[in-house]
Amino acid sequence: MEYELSFSATDLAQTRFAVSPMWEVVTSFRLLREESDPPLHRRWARQVRPRLLAAGLDRGWLAALIPGTGYLxxxxxxxxxxxxxxxxxxxxxxxxxxxxxxxxDLDVLVAKTPCPAPRLRLLREEPEAALEKVTAEIETYWDLALGPYWPRIRQLLEADVFHRARQVAEHGSAHVLNELHETVSWDAGTLRMVRRQCSMNRAETGAGLLLVPSAFAWPRVLTRSVAPEPPQLAYPARGIGTLWEPRATKATDAVAAVLGRSRTLLLAELDTPSSTTQLARHSGLSTAAVSQHLTALRDAGLVTAHRAGRSVLYARTAIADALLTPVGAGTP
Structure with missing residues (x-):
């Protein structure tokens, strides 16, 4: 199946890029519904899945609204x-x-879902009250699955946007649209998309086009068409394969001379978001000492804290990543 989205000069002028946290929510949640660990995100999925199961999110609102395949x-x-x-x-x-x-939206979802969840009926009958519950669950999911990792994910997405913007400036919009994905191509004022599950045409949507890089959409592209808003196309961001690779921590001796060995050790451990208890176990420090050091590191902007159920997960910030990277690393 192939769909075409025609472009006028105005549509092309209103084409833009944007980073969207909600696209990361829906694509990552769908990915976690797969039975096997996703190859590109295995390290992340193995950390996150137990938290979601413990919180019951595998049978909540998001599970009802985000099927494993098809319409969202x-x-x-x-x-x-x-x-x-x-x-x-x-x-x-x-x-x-x-x-x-x-x-x-529910009419479309129910028509395409063999056994629609009972929650969808409540959403249809009392949408305003139910949407409050949906967004509250999204906040919980964010705290458990994406918030602790967001600086890393956002850095990847922003790098993609800046790269595409530079490509537009150097080669034009047509060149960039042709490079988004193997199923997307541009020719003679028309964007063509093959193997699409949902139609996308100018008669059913607004002007322009919103291009949204995603860390979790791979290996496909996803679309949204709601008039009079611009159509959206979520595509796999560049560099996904390196997203979960351990960050460089070779400059620990130099950092330890400034921060102290205990705090530097904790920063090195926080390549993976962890709780105070986990850090104490891995570092050999007491829980009280770890808590004290984390407070200081957080005040200095080197770690962030994220509520995850009854515990708090701490994550390293981009500033800390830069501190732990040797001067000149990654440069030619």
Whole structure:
């Protein structure tokens, strides 16, 4: 199956890129529904799946709205207001979804789902109240699955946007559209997409095009068409294969001379988000000492804290990554 999206000069002028946290929510949640660990995200999935099962998110609202394959409810992916969206703004947009759109999306979802979840009936009957529950669950999912890793994911997505923008400046929009994905091509003012499960044409959507890089969409592209908003196309970001590789920590001796060996050791351990208890076990420090050091590191902007059920996960920031990378590493 092939679909075509025609472009006028105005459509091309209104084509833009944006990073969207909600696209990462829906694509990552769908990926976690697969029985086997995804090859590109195995390290992440093995850390996250136990947390989701413990929180019951495998049988909640997201499980009802995000099937393993096929159609995704369009209201879960509101149009980002700017180039680098933030989760609170997108959740607010979801809560503002008109009841008519919620019901229209559910009609499509139920028609394509063999055994629709009972929660969908409640969402249809009381959309405003149910959307509050949906967004609350999304916040929980974010804290467990994406928040601790977001600086790393966002860095990848922003790098893709900057790369594509530079390519547009150097080679033009047609060149960039032809390089997005093997199933997407540009020719004579038309964007062609093959093997699409949902139609996407100019008659059913607004002007322009919103291109959204995703860390979890691979190996496919996903689309959203809701008039009068611009159509959205989520595509695999560049560099996904290196996303979960351990970050360089070769400069620990130099950093330890400034921060002390215990705090430097904790930063090195935090290549993977961990709780205070886990860090104490791995580092050999007492839980009280780890907590004290983490407070200092957090105040200095070197770690972030994320609520995960009854515990808190700490993650290294990009500033800490830079500190732990030897001067000149990665340069020619």
């Amino acid at each position: 409810a369009d209201f879960l992916n509101p149009t980002p207001a700017g180039p680098f969206g933030e989760l609170p703004g997108e959740l607010a947009a979801i809560r503002r979804t008109p009841a008519a759109q919620v019901r229209a």
